[in-house]
Amino acid sequence: MAQIAPSILAADFLHLEKDIQLVNRCGDIIHLDVMDGTFVPNISFGFSVIDQVARIATAPMDAHLMVVHPERWVEKIAKDGVKMCSFHWEAAGRNTSRLIERIHALGMQAGVAINPDVPVSRLYPYIGKADYFLVMSVFAGFGGQKFIYETLDRVAALRAEIERRGAKALIEIDGGVNLGNAQTIREGGVDLIVAGSAVFGAEDPAAAISALRGA
Ligand code: DX5
Ligand code: ZN
Numbered sequence: 001m002a003q004i005a006p007s008i009l010a011a012d013f014l015h016l017e018k019d020i021q022l023v024n025r026c027g028d029i030i031h032l033d034v035m036d037g038t039f040v041p042n043i044s045f046g047f048s049v050i051d052q053v054a055r056i057a058t059a060p061m062d063a064h065l066m067v068v069h070p071e072r073w074v075e076k077i078a079k080d081g082v083k084m085c086s087f088h089w090e091a092a093g094r095n096t097s098r099l100i101e102r103i104h105a106l107g108m109q110a111g112v113a114i115n116p117d118v119p120v121s122r123l124y125p126y127i128g129k130a131d132y133f134l135v136m137s138v139f140a141g142f143g144g145q146k147f148i149y150e151t152l153d154r155v156a157a158l159r160a161e162i163e164r165r166g167a168k169a170l171i172e173i174d175g176g177v178n179l180g181n182a183q184t185i186r187e188g189g190v191d192l193i194v195a196g197s198a199v200f201g202a203e204d205p206a207a208a209i210s211a212l213r214g215a
Contacts, residue, residue, distance in 0.1 A: 001213060001214070001215070002185075002186050002190055002191060002192065002193050002213065002214075003028035003029060003191065003192050003193070003213075004027050004028050004029070004192075004193055004195065004199075004209050004212050004213050005027065005028060005029035005030070005031040005062055005172070005192055005193065005194045005195070006019075006022075006023045006027045006030070006031060006194075006195060006196070006199040006200065006205075006209065007031040007032075007033055007143065007174075007194050007195065007196035007199075008020070008023070008030065008031065008032060008033075008053070008196075008200075009031075009033040009044055009143045009196050010143045010144070010196030010197045010199065010200040010201060011200050012200065013049075016049070016052070016053070017056060019200060019205075020053055020056050020057060021056065022205055022206060023059050024056070024057065024058045024059045025206070026205070026206045026209045026210070027059055027199075027209050028059065028060075028192075029059055029060050029061070029062045029084070029192065030053065030057055030059050030060070030061045030062065031062050031064060031174075031194045031196075032050055032053065032061055032062065032063045032064065032082070033064050033066065033143075033196075034046065034050075034063060034064065034065050034066060034067060034073070035066045035067070035140075035141065036066065036067040036068060038067070038068045039066050039067050039068045039088065039090075039091055039140075040066045040140050040141035041141055042141045042142055044066075047076060047080070050063070050077075050080050050082075051080060054080040054081050054082075057081070060083040060084065061080070061081065061082040061083060061084070062082070062083070062084040062085075062086070062111075062172075062192075063077050063082045063084070063085045063086070064086050064111075064113065064134060064174065064194075065077075065085065065086065065087040065088070065091075066088060066113075066140045066141065067087075067091065068091050069091070070087035070088070070091055070092060070099060071092070071095065071099055071102065074087075074099070074102060074103055074106060074108075075106060077106075077108070078103075078106035078107060078108055082108060083108060083109060084108060084109045084111060084131070084132065085103050085106075085108045085109070085110060085111065086110070086111030086112065086113045086132070086134045086172075087099060087111075087112070087113065088112075088113045088114065088115070088140070089112050089113065089114050089118065089122055089123065089126075090114065090115060090118060092112075096112060096125075096126060097125075097126065097129060100112070100126065100129050100130055101129075109131035109132060110129075110130050110131055110132075111130060111131060111132040111133065111134050111172065112126050112130045112133055112134070113133075113134035113135075113136060113140070113174075114133075114134075114135065114136060115136050115139055115140055116136055116137070116138070116139060116148050116150070116151060116154075117139075120135065120154040120157050120158050121157075121161075123158060124158075124161055127161060127162050127165050127167045127169060128165060128167045128169075130169060131169060131170065132169055132170035132171065132172055132191070132192070133158060133169055133170070133171050133172065134172045134173075134174055135151055135154055135155055135158065135171060135172070135173055135174075135190075136151070136174055136175055137151040137173050137174060137175040137176050137177070137185075138174075138175030138176045139175075140175075143175075143196040143197050144196070144197045144201075145175055145176050146176050147175065147176030147177060147178070147181050147185075148175075148176065151173065152184070152185070152188040155171055155173065155188050155189060155190055156188065156189065158171060159171060159189050170191040170192055171189070171190050171191050171192070172190065172191065172192035172193075172194065173185060173188075173190045173192070173193055173194065174194035175194070177193055177194065177195045177198055177212065178195070178197075178198040179198060179208065179211050179212065182195075182198075182211065182212045182214065183214060186214055193212060195208075195212055198212060199212070
């Protein structure tokens with residue numbers, strides 16, 4: 001069954017504790033979207049928020065770094081107790097393998113993320129190295145965008161390549177997931193589903209998480 005990672009980008013920052021406790025109780029993973037205003041045309045939050053989330057998180061934290069120099073931040077991310085740390089291939093380029101190793105050395109699972117306009121084959125060199133791949137289903141930068149359906153073909157191609165090589169890696173999808181398309185996405189064979197507005201914009205976020213999970 002796919003795990004649900006609510007993105008707190010869509011949470012109520014005036015009552016963040018309430019939303020983190022909800023994810024602790026009902027979600028599987030806390031997805032933290034870190035944006036620097038340069039890699040993406042938006043700024044989200046940094047360590048002033050992550051440090052506080054870490055104090056009360058009991059669900060594992062998954063940091064999605066949408067920043068130009070991800071290598072600068074992984075050590076501090078690890079110190080906050082984050083379990084999963086992904087960065088964009090577009091930002092790391094030929095340092096990708098080295099950064100995966102660094103993230104592993106810091107005791108975290110390493111994920112490589114790509115935007116919808118990057119050929120999915122760019123991820124293939126990291127099969128057998130990365131623990132997970134974050135295939136963006138919208139362009140990184142904002143919550144509340146529309147799901148790009150071609151992403152499911154990219155997920156299928158990546159899955160086939162992982163299997164062809166006899167390797168293991170989880171596939172995470174991020175952006176535009178809602179109650180209307182969740183079943184199709186689950187059937188697309190993803191392991192982790194990120195959802196921001198579909199969870200925190202819902203009248204009953206706990207029920208939304210169950211519905212996204214298909215349970
Ligand atoms: C977008 C972020 C997503 C975002 C998803 O750059 O990486 O995690 O929070 O938001 P929704 O689910 O609202 O599309
Ligand atoms: Zn994200």
